[in-house]
Amino acid sequence: MDIFSLDFEPFILSFKLASLTTVILFFIALPLSWWLSQTKCRCKPFIEAVTSLPIVLPPSVLGFYILYALSYNSLIGAFFEDTFGIKLVFNFTGLVIASCFYSFPFMVQPLQSGFETVNKNVLEASYIAGKSKFQTLLHVAMPNIKPAILTAVIVTFAHTVGEFGVVLMIGGSIDGETKVASVAIYEFVEIMDYDMAHIYSAIMLGISFIVLLSVYLFNAHHKKRIGIS
Numbered sequence: 001m002d003i004f005s006l007d008f009e010p011f012i013l014s015f016k017l018a019s020l021t022t023v024i025l026f027f028i029a030l031p032l033s034w035w036l037s038q039t040k041c042r043c044k045p046f047i048e049a050v051t052s053l054p055i056v057l058p059p060s061v062l063g064f065y066i067l068y069a070l071s072y073n074s075l076i077g078a079f080f081e082d083t084f085g086i087k088l089v090f091n092f093t094g095l096v097i098a099s100c101f102y103s104f105p106f107m108v109q110p111l112q113s114g115f116e117t118v119n120k121n122v123l124e125a126s127y128i129a130g131k132s133k134f135q136t137l138l139h140v141a142m143p144n145i146k147p148a149i150l151t152a153v154i155v156t157f158a159h160t161v162g163e164f165g166v167v168l169m170i171g172g173s174i175d176g177e178t179k180v181a182s183v184a185i186y187e188f189v190e191i192m193d194y195d196m197a198h199i200y201s202a203i204m205l206g207i208s209f210i211v212l213l214s215v216y217l218f219n220a221h222h223k224k225r226i227g228i229s
């Protein structure tokens with residue numbers, strides 16, 4: 001089969017979902033990761049455990065609770081549908097919300113680890129110079145953790161592109177709306193169209209490899225540049 005005759009809409013939808021999720025999570029996770037890296041609050045382990053839950057929870061469990069929370073049977077779902085006429089399940093909006101929950105730790109943890117490696121003396125010098133915590137974050141901490149930022153962004157993007165269980169539970173399989181690449185592959189396998197499943201899977205495999213290779217090459221170049229300087 002000619003690759004140009006393939007239906008690329010599931011891939012486009014996957015990339016659109018991953019892009020929006022990554023952007024949203026970056027701005028949510030950045031201040032939280034910074035706070036977690038600096039705080040000595042006793043509640044820190046509790047918050048870290050909560051943010052890490054999507055890593056260990058089965059997608060079916062996470063997907064069920066998100067589906068219930070966003071459905072019309074819940075206060076949140078009913079409020080949005082009755083007040084704004086917006087349904088939060090079985091559409092692209094629901095996919096974005098679910099993806100933000102599912103990929104949250106993949107953005108938070110690399111950023112937090114990066115902030116924790118920043119020299120405390122440099123941060124203290126910034127505070128002594130009269131800079132606020134926000135200015136220190138923006139102009140001192142972030143420029144020193146570029147590899148961590150890149151890792152967080154790319155891993156979050158790649159993880160969102162590859163998610164399946166949560167997406168299927170929240171969005172189902174609606175052409176042009178919620179049928180992402182992973183769901184399309186699942187449907188090809190269900191109808192035993194293994195040729196198409198192979199082609200779609202190979203494309204996903206190639207994309208995932210290129211994404212991860214880019215991260216490792218950048219980090220290796222960054223470490224080499226620091227070592228030379």
